[in-house]
Amino acid sequence: MTAIGEPAPTFSLPDxxxxxxxxxxxxxxxxxxxxNHCPYALAWHDRVLALAHDYSDRGVRVLAINPNxxxxxxxxxxxxxxxxxxxxxxxxxxxLRDESQEVARAYDAQTTPDxxxxxxxxxxxxxxxxxxxxxxxxxxxxxxxxxxxxxLDGRDPELAQTPPIGCSIKWRE
Amino acid sequence: xxxxxxxxxxxPSHPRALADxxxxxxxxxxxxxTVALREIETHEQAQSERFVGSPTIRIDGKDILPPGExxxxxxxxxxHRRDGRVSPTPDPDDLRDALQAAIAT
Numbered sequence: 001m002t003a004i005g006e007p008a009p010t011f012s013l014p015d016x017x018x019x020x021x022x023x024x025x026x027x028x029x030x031x032x033x034x035x036n037h038c039p040y041a042l043a044w045h046d047r048v049l050a051l052a053h054d055y056s057d058r059g060v061r062v063l064a065i066n067p068n069x070x071x072x073x074x075x076x077x078x079x080x081x082x083x084x085x086x087x088x089x090x091x092x093x094x095x096l097r098d099e100s101q102e103v104a105r106a107y108d109a110q111t112t113p114d115x116x117x118x119x120x121x122x123x124x125x126x127x128x129x130x131x132x133x134x135x136x137x138x139x140x141x142x143x144x145x146x147x148x149x150x151x152l153d154g155r156d157p158e159l160a161q162t163p164p165i166g167c168s169i170k171w172r173e
Numbered sequence: 174x175x176x177x178x179x180x181x182x183x184x185p186s187h188p189r190a191l192a193d194x195x196x197x198x199x200x201x202x203x204x205x206x207t208v209a210l211r212e213i214e215t216h217e218q219a220q221s222e223r224f225v226g227s228p229t230i231r232i233d234g235k236d237i238l239p240p241g242e243x244x245x246x247x248x249x250x251x252x253h254r255r256d257g258r259v260s261p262t263p264d265p266d267d268l269r270d271a272l273q274a275a276i277a278t
Contacts, residue, residue: 039186039251039261072216073248135260167249168183 001108004160008116008124009106013065013096016082021094024122026061028151030144031116033109033169035068036084037075040166041112043134045089047141048113051130052093055148065096067104068112068170076170104169111166117147117157125151128162174233174275177209181219181227184249186261190228197268201276219245226250230263230271237271238263 002008008031012020023029032048034041052062068076078097085095098104107116117126126147131139147157178194180187195205213224225243227250229236238252254264 037248037251039249039259042251042259043261073246074244135258137258165185170248 002124002127004124004127006124007122008118009103010122011098011103011106013098013103015094015096016078016085019094021063021096023061023063023118024120026059027120028055028060028125028148029118029122030060030062030148031107031118032062032064033067033104033107033112033114033116034064035066035073035076035112035167035170036080037073038112038167040134044113044130044141044166047130047137047139048115048144049091049093051141051144051148053091054145058152060148060152062093063096064090064093065098065103067098067101067109069101069172070099071172073170101169101172109164109169111164111168113166114164114169115144117144117151119151126157126160127164129165132162134165174203175209175231176203176207176272177211177231179211179213179222179224179227179229179231181213181224181247181249183247184227184261186249187228190230190262193262193265194230194268197265197272200269201272203272203276213247216245216247219247228262230268232271232275238267 012022014020066076066081070077081095115130119125130141131143133139150157178191198205213219224245225240226248249261252260252263254260
């Protein structure tokens with residue numbers, strides 16, 4: 001498992017159109033493990049999209065990754081992912097497929113959502129939940145915003161780690 | 174009246190749903206300790222129990238919120254609050270309405 005301050009695993013994963021994305025080449029990258037059917041991921045989804053929009057002019061990248069086993073959970077298939085993107089549910093945020101689950105394992109992702117914030121050097125600077133309450137939209141993914149503000153200002157995030165909360169990742173058997 | 178909560182341990186929402194269910198039952202003068210808890214542990218059991226996700230609450234064998242076309246399986250269930258927010262647990266008002274309807278019949 002990557003500790004805070006250590007290099008996060010790099011990866012190259014395809015989005016729903018088959019275009020590969022790699023983290024980095026940005027002042028910060030937010031990697032969000034998520035999926036199509038988890039109520040926690042869905043509850044936090046709009047807040048993550050709003051964050052992506054709000055920080056885009058500062059060059060921050062947001063990459064959403066679905067690592068779930070689509071054999072036992074067909075709602076997490078690439079087709080279902082593509083349908084969500086085509087309905088406009090990702091608003092420009094790349095939605096990547098981790099078919100082998102290698103990236104989720106490399107990150108030791110536990111839940112959907114489970115969020116990892118990387119700095120410009122690819123070091124892990126925050127890991128955990130977007131904010132303290134999936135039920136409260138006014139929280140605005142404040143854990144992630146505070147982490148990004150610190151990173152962009154050249155500071156260490158005050159809150160570097162929180163327990164990820166959500167549905168367990170659906171590992172292949 | 175038989176009230177049961179079916180859950181899968183891999184989803185963290187059932188303690189909250191159980192607390193909401195017991196509170197609704199107490200508010201309506203029902204004994205909250207009578208909720209039957211049933212754990213769904215395998216995909217095969219999910220199929221045989223017609224379990225679409227955790228938590229599922231049934232009154233006299235009937236789901237308080239019919240799940241429609243959701244597939245059976247071991248997953249967290251998606252609910253919607255009355256204000257439209259996605260939630261891992263039912264809206265407490267939906268719990269109350271379902272219990273009241275069962276009391277009335």
